[in-house]
Amino acid sequence: MRAAGFPAGEWQTAGVRMSHFWTLMDDEFGAAYAGSLARDHVIGALGNRTAAQALADGEPPRAVWEALCVDMDVPPARRLGRDTRVARGAEGGRSGR
Template identity: 60%
Template sequence: MRNSELWRLVDEEFGRAYGRHLAATHVLHALGDRTVEQALATGAQPRRVWQALCDDMDVPPERWLGRDLPLRDHPERA
């Protein structure tokens, strides 16, 4: 997973404004008591950061990979 994919998932799950606020302020104990931003800045793998955030915020596992989009609407095809 790339950082851009992490941010896409954060935006989809929490909305852009709240997701960015959460990433800047919510401390994840699973990542050494760091925020999402701090963990990424110190080299944590985006997938691990996303999983820790999902665990902490009780995101159901079926949403951990993001929304299912028809192929023509997929962001990587734009």
């Protein structure tokens, strides 16, 4: 399946799903501040809208996340989120085995 606007066969990164957007927000800014930031911080690159407004208007979560990262000076190394999560289906450090 290809994203709209990309020619068939052209490499592209996967879009960020809404749930992943909020995971990234929580990881980078903390759960308490992430919601406030999304509701209150106006981002010029999003047409002077907040992240919440841009998402409600149908902007792709990935574009909103990237604009927010630029605006908040999130270093590129942290823009993909934490790499400490356990893969779905993995034992995840369960003890007693």
